[in-house]
Amino acid sequence: MDSLERLLKEYQLKNAEDHSRRHFLRNCTLGLGGIALGSLVHGCDRGVAQAPWYTPNRALNPLSVLPAPFAPKVKSVIYLHMVGAPSQLEMFDYKPELKKLHNQLCPDSLLEGKKFAFIRGRPTMLGPQANFVRAGQSGNWVSDYLPHFQKVVDEVAFLKAVKTDQFNHGPAQLLMHTGSPRFGRPSLGSWVTYGLGSENQNLPGFVVLSSGGTPDAGKSVWGSGFLPSVYQGVQCRSKGDPVLYLKDPKGIDRNLKKQLITAINDINFKTYAQQKDPEILTRINQYEMAYRMQLTVPEVMDINTEPEHIKELYGVAPGKESFANNCLLARKMVEQGVRFVQLYDWGWDSHGTDHSTAVDLGLRNKCREIDRPITALLMDLKQRGLLEETLVVWGGEFGRTPMQETREGKTMRYKGRDHHGEAFTMWMAGGGIKKGAVYGETDPIGYQSISGSVSVHDVQATILHLLGFDHETFTYDFQGRPFRLTDVHGSVIKQILA
């Protein structure tokens, strides 16, 4: 049994080391010697080689910071998801040929063997409804729906031929954010906070901000799946408490709350002294964090404290729920060390069933709602030096057809496009991204890719890569096997990396 004993000794030594680093328990740092919080075998096999995500420190605070396994390019992510799938053909993917084919019957060759969500019968082609310009030094195409964005176009790298195999909103959103079209997997933000922790312990590590409504797939798109629930996204709301139950109950002021928490922690510490259950220390720590979070979150969520010119830059609407507010909040969060900020903006499902979903009407308004805030976000991050350590991702769950939608085989009054997953546009900006790059190209009508097709898993692999992970080794054991965000797929899109 010699070697077992040696192993145990090493383990205890390691524990003692970790122990000396525990300085955050301000009132009770003494006498906690030799508590075994982590697993017994840090030194063995996968324990260290592939999953350095558990240390005794993490048991006390699951969001404590961990170094990325490889040199990261960015520290945090702001992911802007346009819920409903924005039309690439009115925004970034300029197709003059499609204009020429406007109103012509769609050739059978495009319809054979294809399945559409709503198009029935034989639709006509629908030319781009926006005008395009070559913007910036890069001369990349941007439509006149996004006049402001034209100014920052040189910051971003476009993926013009992203492909998904899901063409219904719910499953496609799940695939985009969890790597699987079915429920039960952790979301990208959960993986990242699990792997890296959070820089600011007074704020949630993974924040979700939505405008217009919840995504179709519900809260699972920021769920933690089989990871511990501490890694799920925390929805910060513009109305009511920014985080649920953040506000002190009426008639209990801050000072009283402090005394209350002190009393709870005092008694809990006494219980710890008797029972020696390390979980009690964790609880003490969590109550302190809760108290601090109650102060910090409202501060960060208050956009009124920002100077006027910043508010104007973004075009915020204080007191309301808006995408502009959320962009400004995203910057504030990232500035404060939040690891992953996920924005959802609802209302991009341009079927043409009414005014609001027509690609020449409602879509123009939606673009107006995001144009200035996104431009402001990139400029603001840049002027603060934050853009180099932040990754900004923009996209939807799929793209839209070059054909006009014919729901139930009927001609529709408004101009709309159906769901289309074969080739759509996303972009990324920030640290490690090749500025002004374009990767991927679609055919002259924007229907299919002709080069540079990338999958949803490729996009995910690239995001993880920029954060310092190898998506193939960043795994979590569940049901007897290692799981990863990208399942068994994905490769890093090197073409858009600096």
Next chain:
Amino acid sequence: MKSKFSKPLLISVPIFLGLFLLLLYNNRPQTQIDFNAHVKPILNKHCINCHGGVKKNGGFSVLFASEAFQPTESGVPAIVKGDAKNSPLIQRLSAADPEERMPYKKPPLDAAEIKILSDWIDQGAEWGTHWAYIPPKKSELPKLNNKAAPSFEHFFQTHVDAFIAARMEDQNLTPNPPAPALTLARRVAFDLTGLPPNKELFEAYTNNRISYATYVDSLLNDTAYGEKWASWWLDLARYADTKGYEKDPGRSIWLYRDWVINALNQDLPYDQFTIDQLAGDLLPDPSPEQFIATGFHRNTMNNDEGGTSDEEFRTASVIDRVNTTFSVWQNTTMECVQCHSHPYDPFKHQEYYGLMAFFNNTRDEDTPDEAPNYRNYSKEDALKVEELLQWIKSYGTAAEYETFKDFLYFLEPKYQLHNCEDFTNGAMADGKWLALWDKGSAYLRNVDTQQSGSLYFNYFSRLNGTRMTLREKNASGRILAEFTINKSNGAIRRVPFKILEGKTDLYIETHNEGLAPQTTTSYLSWFAFLPNLPGADQKGYTKMQQRLNTLLNSPVDQTPILIENPPYMQRSTQLFERGNWQVKADTIPPHTPVYLNPWQEKWEKNRLGLAQWLVSEENPLTARTLVNRVWNQIFGIGLVPTIEDIGSQSTAPTHPALLDNLAVQFMTEFQWQLKPLIRQIVLSGTYRQSAAIDEEKLALDPENYLYVRGPKLRLTAEEIRDQALFVSGLMSRKMGGQGVMPPQPKGIWAHPYLGDLWKESKGEDRYRRAIYTYFKRTSPYPSLITFDAGSREVCLINRISTNTPLQALVTLNDPVYMEAALALAQQEENNPSPAVAIDNMYQKALYIKPDAATQTVLLDLYQQALRTYETRPEQLEQFLDRETPTQIKLAALTLVANAIMNLDAFLTHS
């Protein structure tokens, strides 16, 4: 201890146990090598990733014996039985050339591991079956040396303890002393009922008026038991009150939830519990409860999103049923096998589809009405149904009786019109309704009308005067039915139909001239073909015909259930290439994996047979899985610590003989009943130990794998809520019924199309047990989800218990918890002594008296609160938004109550 990171810690368990075995082995020269104990762990750790399942690099695989001894791509087998030296496997493991040496580009095996493999080959390389696939056998109680040692006094209570003590002895460990009665009484009450004990029962036991065993029996007989254990089962069953996916609309399946609670309370044996849920509909003459029980597999999600393919999501549901069945009963992850043979466990690709074939023949087709539904008639209508059936029995054939009975109770079999094709002037509306225009037509192919004289269909229409014609085969075919559709908000209607032999394509056409172009005439969802009501020549026939029509259209509670396809509607099951449902290959008949128990001829090859196969005593996994899960519920850790998986990648059992003995006992002595099993576990000395942690023991056994202390678990999400309501006296013990909507913050449910639909419950429904809270998948009740309840989209085997600041915010600030604190304080409001009032509150909450130090802290908090409110009395006016100002003492006591209800001792069960 149910630790916050039980999962990642588990990663280390196999390694730990592996090492442990290795060390044991090293100490014993030249022993007989056991494949499962020694060889398989090494193969799984180092080899199987590239040589097994999906990958068979070099043509070599160590997954099955048949593969391991075959010639590899090099032409010779890698393993030469009896000759390690000449086995390429061993040569490659110690090769000097890094291109040759295995594992390729990974650290080499250590000498001890190579020696095990060499010895194994030299000894004949006998392949073994993994322990998990050999049926459990009962073994003798282990012999103990130190049984009489003082530290084991009081420890031996049930046979469980002998097995636990034996492992402790091996490691020179001793158990903790028994927990004090006050502590144990609260712990076991939570484990059995999910609630703190009621006062009388608690006092009877703690004052020694009744024994611990009697106390336990009383708790097991409390109906709260079923409500507590139902949470565990409903996680596995992925029960929710909504359909999931996009809009996540409501679903009425709460009768299934109530069925589970009742079944547990009645201690329905687990074999019957299994059969009823998987195949209740296939039993001879099923009771209404047995139909409802099949709701288990109707808890799969239903996708109503516009533009989705119903067949795709029907298939997704069937796949979920296979996976869930195997996760729940066999502790095996079958997802892998959907796309390829299992990488670790001995299950082959086609065996997945063999299992799928059992589930692939139910009537449900992802339609928005969730058909088939069990129709729960009102008492009055139920009598009319019986009378009508009596009529049919008297004048019709036995077959007709069965047909009408089925149709009256669940409207099956019917053809869903979403399968229509080749539309002219029309389409499926939103993929859900057949919507034809004037001069519209469509085909419904391959219909067997069973020589029926009546067509029933479901429809609605905003227009009058649509002429619908159904023809045989095509546009020029014989007219089978012709009728007019007028305005209706929705109805089931009967029309006469020409008798037809065999299968045909139905051509459906509509005419309604003068409508604006592309106007939909009517919306139809299904056709059903039934014989004419028998007894046409009898007096009262017209009345009976009318009654049938009325009953079919009467409003009823509907619960989704499983109903099997009749023979003429059977689907064949094909293997999906690489798991892609659109790429179908060979047809696969229903069959079970060969590695598990043999199929008995007496079983029918359907879901019922499959359920019987699962609960056969020969099945190696069913009882072990159940016993392990129950143990895990009570100790927060399983005898096989990987609760999600028992198989070659799972950890070895910490106490294999105990696991097997309990499994056998469960099947035989306990007759598959849960209560005696749970009783035996909580009566054990192992369970009754104090949970206090001894630092030396903690260092030796941090996860408590050897049970050197009693369990201390954080209360579950449901228990946390229920306890607050219970100790404050607010709780309603009303059982069953539709999900309730207790207060939650505004805007949680806001949906772009649907708005905020949370209708706050009134009266006692605000204070029901958490199990009755309406469960919306995309937006579960916030405080429950914060305390680690799942979202019930898929089967959840184990909740990971976490400890987060957001939880603290719930119990500190959620109005529900403040209301409970206030209610607790109100009980002591008139107590003249604050110290006594605080003591009483503490005791009501925690069932013990506070110690002096705790008293001081709480009294200090009380005084601080008084001082604050004296200086800032305006806070009393707004205190908790009550209608009238709060008395200063009550406010201060409420604060203290809130402190008590946030203590670690309150939030945990020991």
